[in-house]
Every structure is written in C-alpha cells, then in structure tokens.
Amino acid sequence: MKTLVIKKLVTGTSTNSEAVALYVEMKKSADIGDCFALSFVGIDYVSSSFLNSSIGEFIETYGFDAFVKNIKFADCNKDLASMIKSYVTKFKTLV
8 A cells, every 4th residue: 555645745734735745646546546545744733725735636436435445644644634534524514
C-alpha cells in the first residue's frame, strides 16, 4: 500500500487551492487502482475547505464506496481523526 504524506505534498492545510496537490496525487493512485494511506504526520489541523477539495472531491469523482475501500488514514491525532470522521459522515449524507 502506497502512503501519501500530506505534509510533503502541500504547502498548507487551510485552503481549497492548497488541497489541489493532494487531490492530484490521490487521483493518480486511484486511476491506476492503488489503495493508499493518507499520512497526517506533522499535521494538527485541516480546514473544511481543504477537505472539500481533497477528500470531498475524491468522493464526488470516485464514489463513497471507492473512498472507503481504497483509502486508509495514518498518523492522525485524536482531534484530527474526529474532525475527518465528522466531515466524511456529513459529506456522505449530502452525496
């Protein structure tokens, strides 16, 4: 399983534009059928804008089932994991 270290891919985790580089890497992996982990090592916070343009965009493009099947999360602190879980749960109800 490939690991995408977010901090190595993006300049920040606050804006939509900062998330584009992460989404591009997620898309590359998905397009070749790879499962992958998103490593949040060194990251304490991500904005909903960042999540919209990375995880949200991925779910809109590939579907929620592909998201659950192919993406794992690593190196998340408790608060960040809770925030991501809440975001994904809310996003799922909108899709």
